[in-house]
Amino acid sequence: MAENCTHDCSSCSADCSSRDLRVPANALSSIKQVIAVVSGKGGVGKSTVTASLAAAMAKRGKKVAVLDADITGPSIPTAFGIHERATGSDQGIDPAVTKGGIKLMSLNLLSANETDPVIWRGPVIAGVVTQFWQEVVWGDIDYMFVDMPPGTGDVPLTVFQSLPVDGAVVITSPQDLVSMIVSKAVNMAKMMDIPVLGLVENYSYFQCPDCGKRHAIFGESRIDQVAAELEVPVLAKLPIDPAWAAAFDAGGIEDFPSEAMTRLAEELES
DSSP states (O other): OOTTOOSOGGGOOOOOTTOOOOOOOOTTOEEEEEEEEEESSSSSOHHHHHHHHHHHHHHTTOOEEEEEOOTTSOOHHHHTTOOSOOEEETTEEEOEEOTTSOEEEOGGGTSSSTTOOOOOOHHHHHHHHHHHHHHBOOOEEEEEEEEOOSSSSHHHHHHHHHSOOOEEEEEEOSOTTHHHHHHHHHHHHHHTTOOEEEEEESSOOEEOTTTOOEEOTTOOOOHHHHHHHHTOOEEEEOOOOHHHHHHHHTTOGGGSOOHHHHHHHHHHHO
């Protein structure tokens, strides 16, 4: 720490261990736990897990919010069947609220058309994420889930630096490259001093509805070995479930019963 430190890191060029780049939330917000849901690559069902986990936590009586930080590929409102534009006042932006009471904010709720592409450079995209944190009137929240974009780029860096993230859940799938991909996501979190709460393997298997036999469609799982190497727990192994995907696409994720998500919510709460 510099000798005459004012604790205002925004205008300081000193390189010190006490440097804090976190930004305050909206004055009318009180958020107890912030959990980032991350993945090393796209296409692993990260947003589906985020939405389902939020729904499961809300069913446990918790006040839940989802901040959709996947700015160029926002899908969280779709999962909950919300397509109206967000409103606001002098106090800030009002989040959308699902029928189950979950509060949401996503760029899709601010765009004129949901299909409009986001053609912005990284710093602008990262700035929108911090605006969601600072300008949305979240109110009292027990758990906020941040749906991160895949990879280790500008937005994950901004979230880890700017928001008081309590832990990260890493979503992956059973593929040969899983070790390298998961390692990147886990190591980034560790480098940013973010606790890795555990790994969730999606598309782990398909269970035949007729005979009950499990089939490893994407290859045999190596998640236990990878988790042991990285010294993080495996939180869940989720099956391929067409009905689950259909519920997400139809905006009915809150109505879809999932014992696996209930167990995962219990695990995070314990």
